[in-house]
Amino acid sequence: MGNNAIEIAGLRVVRGGIPVIPSLDLAVPVGQVVGLLGPSGSGKTTLMRAIVGAQIVEGGTVTVLGLPAGSAALRRRIGYVTQSPSVYSDLTVTENLRYAAAILGVDAAAIRQALTDVDLIGHAGQSIGTLSGGERARVSLAIALLGAPDLLVLDEPTVGLDPVLRRDLWELFHRLSRSGVSLLVSSHVMDEAARCDRLILLRGGGVLADGTLADLLDRTGTTDAEAAFLALVDEAAAHDADRDPAARGATP
Amino acid sequence: MSATLTATAVRDVPSRTMTATLTAATARRVLTQLRHDKRTIALVVLLPCVLIGLIAWMFNGTPVLDQFGPLLVGLFPMMVMFLVTSVATLRERTSGTLERLMTLPIGRGDVVVGYALAFAVLATVQALVIVGFAVWVCGMDVAGPIGLVVLVAVLDAVLGCALGLGASALAKTEFQAVQLMPLVLFPQLITCGLLMPRDEMPTVLEWISRVLPLTYALDAMQLLAAGGTWTDVRGDVAVIAGFIIGALVVGAATLRRRTP
Numbered sequence: 001m002g003n004n005a006i007e008i009a010g011l012r013v014v015r016g017g018i019p020v021i022p023s024l025d026l027a028v029p030v031g032q033v034v035g036l037l038g039p040s041g042s043g044k045t046t047l048m049r050a051i052v053g054a055q056i057v058e059g060g061t062v063t064v065l066g067l068p069a070g071s072a073a074l075r076r077r078i079g080y081v082t083q084s085p086s087v088y089s090d091l092t093v094t095e096n097l098r099y100a101a102a103i104l105g106v107d108a109a110a111i112r113q114a115l116t117d118v119d120l121i122g123h124a125g126q127s128i129g130t131l132s133g134g135e136r137a138r139v140s141l142a143i144a145l146l147g148a149p150d151l152l153v154l155d156e157p158t159v160g161l162d163p164v165l166r167r168d169l170w171e172l173f174h175r176l177s178r179s180g181v182s183l184l185v186s187s188h189v190m191d192e193a194a195r196c197d198r199l200i201l202l203r204g205g206g207v208l209a210d211g212t213l214a215d216l217l218d219r220t221g222t223t224d225a226e227a228a229f230l231a232l233v234d235e236a237a238a239h240d241a242d243r244d245p246a247a248r249g250a251t252p
Numbered sequence: 253m254s255a256t257l258t259a260t261a262v263r264d265v266p267s268r269t270m271t272a273t274l275t276a277a278t279a280r281r282v283l284t285q286l287r288h289d290k291r292t293i294a295l296v297v298l299l300p301c302v303l304i305g306l307i308a309w310m311f312n313g314t315p316v317l318d319q320f321g322p323l324l325v326g327l328f329p330m331m332v333m334f335l336v337t338s339v340a341t342l343r344e345r346t347s348g349t350l351e352r353l354m355t356l357p358i359g360r361g362d363v364v365v366g367y368a369l370a371f372a373v374l375a376t377v378q379a380l381v382i383v384g385f386a387v388w389v390c391g392m393d394v395a396g397p398i399g400l401v402v403l404v405a406v407l408d409a410v411l412g413c414a415l416g417l418g419a420s421a422l423a424k425t426e427f428q429a430v431q432l433m434p435l436v437l438f439p440q441l442i443t444c445g446l447l448m449p450r451d452e453m454p455t456v457l458e459w460i461s462r463v464l465p466l467t468y469a470l471d472a473m474q475l476l477a478a479g480g481t482w483t484d485v486r487g488d489v490a491v492i493a494g495f496i497i498g499a500l501v502v503g504a505a506t507l508r509r510r511t512p
Contacts, residue, residue: 052355055511084347102277
């Protein structure tokens, strides 16, 4: 493995009797911003939960920073941001971070740094209940940054943010990756693809494509990520239809 | 730093179930949440007083309050704390905060016992206020030591917390959580000896009442009302403490790092 932050082989996840991830193989290199893109329901969140060790998996191996996913030693090395902000709405911003800081064993300076990184230092004393959706999402991100993790797993961290903030956060992600942090960032907004070092396109719980944006555009003969994704979906659907005529017409 | 940790580190980092600092950090966080919710504190502390006050008023001039007051002083806080705790933990489970918490280096025991400690602080305030109100405002006359009445009332309220923590694992929605209170507490209320002395019950019901914690909680209060001392109630107190620990262990065990 060596220079892979995440290695997944034959991952299978069944939820409510439905195989949401039938069998998935994946590698995320160290020190890169990897985008996990796909429509809602494609398995992005389930895959991320499997990586942070929150998902019951049916089979396969998930290796994170050289250890089996869910290992106790990984708990202080991974920063995880859930899709809906995991913050206590009846606490202030600082009180939320203080609890996580106590768990991770970091001091008040780390709290200030994390709040500065997400541009919330001016809201430190404010109750979460009075913040906007985007501000809550950034508090949640600040908590993930607190322990200076080696791997950040971020489930749609830029949803509901204005363009300026989105740009600032992507700059932060790249600054972190230059310092050796590996990032896996999910999004269902295809225009964020251009900001990632590498892209993984998910569809129906499987990897549709994995490579740089340039690779994908080259392969599909398209000019943007959305067109490339659609071309790959059509290609996969045609492939499915060839194998199983009954599936014809199931996908546009 | 990222490359220095190897596979052997898995063994080096014990999967601790509890540490004092993290349990305290959780208790502090829950108390801070409570402090921001002044209306809940007011309800928790004042509601049992209102109920006791109503009963004192209704049976004014009779010995009813002296006989049953201590029972109610044990019972009302238990019910209130059961509801408050089961809803608070359910909120943590459903809001996603627990999911992230379980990916952090904190033990499951730290979360459950931290919650219980925070609510125990609230329960102590509640027990002191309700006993003070019953004795000084309503004129409740307890034959046994009043300090023991407070102790048993606090333990009853903490038992309510612990049962609420344990039971919240069974609920997936707020609707279910609210109904757990009658599910867990009402059968205990019916068999604990309040409606009918336990030795007059059908044998099977009498056996059932022996394995339910409320029986011991009310027995202790009845003994104290009749002038019992520490020697009389220490057995009951030990059983209540045992149930508290048991319910917390169940609460920690049903907290899962991985969920479906």
